[in-house]
Amino acid sequence: MTTALIVFAKAPVAGLAKTRLIPALGPEGAANLAERLLEHTLQQARALPVEHLELCVSPNDQHPAFGRACDVSGDRLHLTLQGEGDLGQRMYRALSRVLSVHRRALLIGTDAPALDARILAQAEQALDLAPAVFVPALDGGYALVGLTRPVPELFLDMTWSTPQVMQDTRARARKIGLPWTELPAVPDIDEPADLAHLPEGWLTCNA
Incomplete structure (x- = not known):
């Protein structure tokens, strides 16, 4: 069974990225952390030997961080646009x-540094046993969704960014x-209190 891994990412623009962390880190600090999270996520994603690795971005693909990601990953990384619509769409x-090409698909964001290559491999293997897999987030959402077929009922007309997302999905x-x-x-890094879940030394490097 072939597998596709999609990384969803927002351009790490100061003032627009990780805005809930701005009171703690400032606009530039929050954007720098967003880029660090992106780099870390792609490092973990590249460690999974999938047939298709994709960075799906918004609002456009022009940010230098996306170009650097492609340079590091070489021809293996496919850069695509998320397009219009809410998160579920x-x-x-x-x-x-x-999924029109591959038998399994995993989709992750960049907000959960604990979502490492080992967990990604476990999620891929879980799709041999069930048609869907999730890694819930401690804030009530989820950090990973995997499917063996499209399931619109899980995504369309959903209220996102609430503590009930995983509960509603179930x-x-x-x-x-x-x-x-x-x-x-796993923990998401969204609020100032979540910074305690960052790997050791990240805030020092981000300063």
Whole structure:
């Protein structure tokens, strides 16, 4: 079974990236951390030997961080645009696109540095046992979703960025009779209190 891994990322622009961290880090500090998270996520993603590795970005692909990511990854990394719509529409569109070619698809963001290559490999393997896999986030959302087929019910007309996202996703999966696997939850880095979950030394390097 071939696997596609999609990394969803927002351009690390000062004042627009990781805005909830600006009170703690300032606009430039928050943007620098966003870029560090992007680099770390792609490093972990490259360690997974998937057939298709994709960086799917917004609002455009012109930020220098995206060019650097492609330089480091070489021809292996495909740079695409998320396009219009809310988060659910964009995720569903990206997953559906790669699932038209590959048997398994994993989609992750860049906000969970604990989501390492080992967990990514576990999620890929979980799709041999169930058609869906999630890594919940401690804030009530999820840091990873994996599917073996498009499931619009999990994404469309969903209220995002709330503590109920994973709970609502479970309810939707039960309603349509979709089996799934959940791996242990990981922290997202969204709020100043979440900075305690960063790897040691990251804030020093970010200063």
